[in-house]
Amino acid sequence: MRTEHIGKPISRVDGRAKVTGAAKYAAEYNVPGLVYGVVVSSAIAKGRITRIDVAEALRLPGVLQVFTHENSPLLAQSDNSYSDEVAPPGSPFRPLHDGEIRYSAQPVALVVADTFELAHYAASLVRIGYERDAHATNLNEERERAYQPRPREFIPPPESRGNAEKAFAEAIVRLEEEYSAPIEHHNPMEPFATTVLREENGRLLVYDKTQGVQNVQNYLCNVFGYSKGDLRVLSPFVGGAFGAGLRPVYQVFLAVLAARELKRSVRVSLMRQQMFTFTHRPAIWQRVALGAAPDGTLEAITHKAIAETSQFEDYSETVVNWSGLLYRCDNVELSHTVVKLDLHTPGDMRAPGAVWGLHALECAMDELAFKVGIDPIELRLKNYAERDQNEGKPFSSKELRACYRLGAEKFGWARRNPQPRSMREGNVLIGWGMAGGVWEAFHITADAKATLTADGRLTVSSATADIGTGTYTIMTQIAAEMLGLPIEDVTFKLGDSSLSKSPVEGGSFTASTVGSAVKAVCEKIRKKLFQLARKIDGSPLANTKLDNVRFVDGQIRSHNDSSRAVSLIEAMRHGGLSAIEEKASAGPTPEQMQYSRFAHSAVFTEVRIDEDLGTIRVMRVVGAVAAGRILNPKTARSQVLGAIVMGIGTALEEESVIDHTFGRIMTHNLADYHVPVNADVHDIEVIFVQEQDEAVNPLGAKGLGEIGIVGVAAAIANAVFHATGKRIRDLPITLDKLL
Amino acid sequence: MNSKPKADAATKATVSLPTKNGITLKVNGAVKQIEIAPWTTLLDALREHLGLTGTKKGCDHGQCGACTVLVNGKRITSCLTLAIMHDGAEVTTIEGLAEGEVLHPLQKAFVEHDAFQCGYCTPGQICSAVGLLREGKAKSPEDIRELMSGNICRCGAYANIVAAIEQVSRMGERGDEE
Numbered sequence: 063m064r065t066e067h068i069g070k071p072i073s074r075v076d077g078r079a080k081v082t083g084a085a086k087y088a089a090e091y092n093v094p095g096l097v098y099g100v101v102v103s104s105a106i107a108k109g110r111i112t113r114i115d116v117a118e119a120l121r122l123p124g125v126l127q128v129f130t131h132e133n134s135p136l137l138a139q140s141d142n143s144y145s146d147e148v149a150p151p152g153s154p155f156r157p158l159h160d161g162e163i164r165y166s167a168q169p170v171a172l173v174v175a176d177t178f179e180l181a182h183y184a185a186s187l188v189r190i191g192y193e194r195d196a197h198a199t200n201l202n203e204e205r206e207r208a209y210q211p212r213p214r215e216f217i218p219p220p221e222s223r224g225n226a227e228k229a230f231a232e233a234i235v236r237l238e239e240e241y242s243a244p245i246e247h248h249n250p251m252e253p254f255a256t257t258v259l260r261e262e263n264g265r266l267l268v269y270d271k272t273q274g275v276q277n278v279q280n281y282l283c284n285v286f287g288y289s290k291g292d293l294r295v296l297s298p299f300v301g302g303a304f305g306a307g308l309r310p311v312y313q314v315f316l317a318v319l320a321a322r323e324l325k326r327s328v329r330v331s332l333m334r335q336q337m338f339t340f341t342h343r344p345a346i347w348q349r350v351a352l353g354a355a356p357d358g359t360l361e362a363i364t365h366k367a368i369a370e371t372s373q374f375e376d377y378s379e380t381v382v383n384w385s386g387l388l389y390r391c392d393n394v395e396l397s398h399t400v401v402k403l404d405l406h407t408p409g410d411m412r413a414p415g416a417v418w419g420l421h422a423l424e425c426a427m428d429e430l431a432f433k434v435g436i437d438p439i440e441l442r443l444k445n446y447a448e449r450d451q452n453e454g455k456p457f458s459s460k461e462l463r464a465c466y467r468l469g470a471e472k473f474g475w476a477r478r479n480p481q482p483r484s485m486r487e488g489n490v491l492i493g494w495g496m497a498g499g500v501w502e503a504f505h506i507t508a509d510a511k512a513t514l515t516a517d518g519r520l521t522v523s524s525a526t527a528d529i530g531t532g533t534y535t536i537m538t539q540i541a542a543e544m545l546g547l548p549i550e551d552v553t554f555k556l557g558d559s560s561l562s563k564s565p566v567e568g569g570s571f572t573a574s575t576v577g578s579a580v581k582a583v584c585e586k587i588r589k590k591l592f593q594l595a596r597k598i599d600g601s602p603l604a605n606t607k608l609d610n611v612r613f614v615d616g617q618i619r620s621h622n623d624s625s626r627a628v629s630l631i632e633a634m635r636h637g638g639l640s641a642i643e644e645k646a647s648a649g650p651t652p653e654q655m656q657y658s659r660f661a662h663s664a665v666f667t668e669v670r671i672d673e674d675l676g677t678i679r680v681m682r683v684v685g686a687v688a689a690g691r692i693l694n695p696k697t698a699r700s701q702v703l704g705a706i707v708m709g710i711g712t713a714l715e716e717e718s719v720i721d722h723t724f725g726r727i728m729t730h731n732l733a734d735y736h737v738p739v740n741a742d743v744h745d746i747e748v749i750f751v752q753e754q755d756e757a758v759n760p761l762g763a764k765g766l767g768e769i770g771i772v773g774v775a776a777a778i779a780n781a782v783f784h785a786t787g788k789r790i791r792d793l794p795i796t797l798d799k800l801l
Numbered sequence: 802m803n804s805k806p807k808a809d810a811a812t813k814a815t816v817s818l819p820t821k822n823g824i825t826l827k828v829n830g831a832v833k834q835i836e837i838a839p840w841t842t843l844l845d846a847l848r849e850h851l852g853l854t855g856t857k858k859g860c861d862h863g864q865c866g867a868c869t870v871l872v873n874g875k876r877i878t879s880c881l882t883l884a885i886m887h888d889g890a891e892v893t894t895i896e897g898l899a900e901g902e903v904l905h906p907l908q909k910a911f912v913e914h915d916a917f918q919c920g921y922c923t924p925g926q927i928c929s930a931v932g933l934l935r936e937g938k939a940k941s942p943e944d945i946r947e948l949m950s951g952n953i954c955r956c957g958a959y960a961n962i963v964a965a966i967e968q969v970s971r972m973g974e975r976g977d978e979e
Contacts, residue, residue, distance in 0.1 A: 081920075
C-alpha cells in the first residue's frame with residue numbers, strides 16, 4: 063500500500079469515467095417527459111423589438127410554449143438580484159426582460175417543445191420585427207470615448223510611480239509601439255447547457271455547465287425567489303470552460319424559467335453559434351513606451367491599454383499592472399480604460415488581462431533587446447525585479463531566473479543567431495523567440511467537509527468544480543496523503559451546491575484555495591483519530607504527541623519507532639465510532655498577505671515560415687514554469703501543455719471577426735473561428751523548475767491553469783520577427799500580414 | 802404568465818410534421834429497434850433516444866469531431882448523418898469499446914498518457930483513433946496529427962493524444978492488440 067501521493071504523477075481519478083462515456087455532462091440527464099428549449103437570437107445589434115409573432119410556432123403540435131419578453135413573468139427587479147460572484151460593476155444582462163436589443167444575437171425567445179428537432183424547427187418560425195438604432199462595435203474607431211471603469215473586486219487599479227514621461231524624454235534609447243488584438247471566444251468543446259429535473263414536490267435539480275454551482279444557485283434563488291432548499295445546482299463534469307462558466311450563462315435562466323412556468327423537466331442547450339453570444343476576451347489596443355540606457359537598463363515604462371466593455375457593465379481585467387511588476391523600474395506610468403460598445407460584456411478568459419498585457423510588454427522588450435543589441439534573456443536579467451514595486455512587497459518566491467536558464471538550455475537558445483532571417487532552410491525561414499510570463503498565486507477562503515467511516519474510507523467534499531483541471535485528482539491526493547490512505551479509499555466530491563462553501567473554480571486559485579481547506583479538514587480528522595488511538599488501553603502511542611506521528615499505510619505511526627503504530631480502523635473501533643465527520647474553513651493568513659505571490663514562466667518557441675506562402679508553423683515550444691510545489695506532475699504538465707496550445711491559437715489563429723455594418727460576429731462556428739487542431743501542434747516540452755515556497759499558502763503550491771498561456775503569443779510573435787524581420791503587432795499573426 | 806393560446810383542432814391538423822419510421826440499429830452489439838423521425842440525426846438518436854450520452858455534441862456541423870462514432874467499422878461524424886439512413890447498420894460508440902471491466906487499449910492509453918482534461922472530446926477522439934488504426938494509414942506521429950485533426954480538443958491535449966495512439970499503434974504491430 064502506497065500512501066505518499068502529493069507530487070506523484072497519478073492518473074486522473076475520473077479518467078475511467080471519461081474514457082468510457084460514463085462521465086455525464088449537463089445536457090446528458092435524461093428523464094421521461096423531458097422537454098427541449100431552443101433559443102432564438104436577435105438579428106440586430108441595437109434597437110428594440112416592435113413585433114414578435116409566435117403563432118406559427120405555437121400552431122405546431124408538440125410545441126408547448128414560446129417564452130418572450132411579452133409573456134415573461136414578473137421576476138426580481140433590482141440589478142443586485144441578477145449579479146453574481148464574478149459580475150463586474152453595472153446592470154447585468156437580464157434575458158427576456160424587455161424588448162430592448164443590447165447586442166447582436168442576444169436571446170429574445172425560448173421555444174419549448176416535446177423534441178429537440180421540433181423546438182429547433184419552431185424556433186425558425188418565430189417572426190420578429192425590429193426598430194434599429196445605430197450601433198458601435200469597432201473599438202479602434204471609438205477609442206477617444208475611453209473612460210476609467212468602476213473598479214472590480216480582485217482587480218487592483220493600475221498605479222503609476224515616479225515620472226515616466228520625463229524619464230522617457232530623457233532616455234537615450236526610446237521605443238514606443240502599439241499592439242492590438244481582437245475578441246476571442248473561449249469555445250469549450252461542450253456547449254453551454256442546462257437540464258432542469260423537476261421533482262414531484264416541485265424541487266428543481268439544475269444540472270448546469272458552470273464553474274460555480276453555488277454562484278449559479280445564489281443567482282437563481284435571487285432572480286426567481288427560490289429558497290436554497292428548493293433548488294440544487296449540480297455540475298459533476300464540465301466539458302471545458304476556460305472562464306466562460308464563471309458567471310451564470312443565459313441558458314440556465316431560460317431553462318429554470320421554462321421548468322417553473324411549464325412545471326416540466328426542461329433541457330436548454332446552446333448551439334455552437336450561440337457560444338459566441340455571451341462572454342469573450344475583450345478586443346484591446348495597447349501602447350507601450352520603454353526608455354532605457356544604452357545597455358538596456360530600463361528608465362521608463364509606459365503601458366496604456368484601451369479595451370471594450372458592454373453598454374451595461376464595466377468589465378476590466380489586469381492588463382497593464384504586469385509592466386510595473388515584472389521588471390525593476392522607478393518610473394512607470396500605467397493606465398487601463400474601456401469603451402462601451404454594443405456587444406455583450408467581456409469576461410475572464412484564461413489568464414485574463416495577462417495574455418494581452420504580456421503580449422505587448424514582452425514584444426516591446428524583444429524590440430528593445432534588438433535595438434540595443436543584446437540577447438533578450440540578458441535584457442530581462444539586467445532588469446530583473448527582486449521585489450514587487452507595485453505593492454512594495456517581497457515575493458513569496460520567484461524562480462524566474464531558473465525558468466530563463468533551464469528553458470534556454472532545453473531549447474538550445476545559445477545556438478541562436480540573433481540576426482533576423484539568418485536561420486533558413488531553403489525557402490523556409492526559421493525563427494526563435496522567447497518571452498516571460500507571470501500570473502497571480504491567489505488564495506481565497508473555502509470550506510471542506512470530510513467523513514471517515516469505520517471501514518477506513520474517506521469522503522471529502524467542497525462545492526468547487528473540475529473543468530478538466532484535475533481538481534478531483536489533486537484533492538484526492540491531498541486527502542489521501544494527509545490520512546495515509548490509498549487513493550482508492552478516498553473519494554472527493556464537487557460540483558454540487560449542497561456541499562461545503564467554495565468560490566467559483568477559476569483564477570488558478572482552486573488548488574491553493576480548496577486544497578488548503580481539504581488539508582485543514584483532514585488535520586481535524588487526524589487530531590480526532592490520534593486522540594482515539596492514545597485512549598486505547600496500552601496504546602503504543604500513549605506517550606506520543608501528534609507532532610511526532612505520521613499517518614501512513616492506514617496507520618498512525620510514531621516518527622521515532624515505526625513499530626509503535628495504531629491503524630485508523632483500530633482507533634475508530636476502540637472509540638466505538640462508526641464515522642468521524644469534520645468541517646473546516648481555510649483562507650489566507652495575514653502572514654501570507656505580507657508577500658507578493660506570483661507564478662512565473664519563460665516560453666521559447668521555434669517557428670518555420672514558408673517565405674513564399676507566409677504559412678507559419680510552431681515546430682517547437684519549451685515552457686519553463688515556476689509554480690511552487692507541483693501536486694501532480696502528470697496533470698500539471700497537461701495544464702501547461704494545453705495552455706501553450708491555446709497560446710498558439712491566440713498568436714496565430716483566433717479571432718472573432720465582427721462585421722461592423724451589422725455589429726455581428728461573423729466567425730461564429732469552428733470552421734471560421736480557428737482553434738488549434740492536432741496538426742497545428744508539434745513538439746512541446748514542459749519544465750517545472752524547483753521552487754520552495756513556505757509563504758504562499760499552506761500547500762506551497764501555486765495554481766497552474768493560467769501561467770502556461772501567458773507569454774506564448776509574445777514568444778511566437780518574437781520568433782516571427784526573428785524569422786522574417788517583420789514585427790506584426792496585431793494579433794493574430796495570419797499569413798496575409800506577412801506577405 | 803400567459804398560457805399557450807389554444808389552437809383549434811382544424812388548424813393543428815393542417816400542419817404536417819414528419820412521421821416516425823421504425824429502424825433497426827445494431828449498437829455496440831445489441832439490436833435496437835427505434836421509431837424515429839427522418840429529421841433526427843444519428844447523434845441525437847444515440848443521445849436522446851438510446852440513452853447513449855457518451856457520444857458528444859460539440860457543434861452539430863461536423864466541425865469538431867466530438868460526435869465521432871464507428872458505423873460499419875468506419876469513423877464518421879454522427880451529427881452530419883440522419884439516423885434513418887443507417888437502418889440495419891452496426892454502430893460502435895464509446896460505450897461499446899471496453900470488454901466489461903477491461904478497457905480497450907486506446908482507452909487505457911488515454912488514461913495513462915493523460916490524453917484529455919475536461920473529457921468532452923475524448924469519446925470522439927478515441928472512436929476516431931480506433932477508426933484511424935483500422936485504416937492503417939498512420940505510419941508516423943505526423944500522420945497521426947494530420948489524420949486526427951478532425952477532432953478538436955480545446956483543452957489542448959494533442960501531444961498526449963498522439964502519444965497514446967502511437968503506443969497502441971506500436972502494440973498493434975506487435976500483435977498485442979485484441
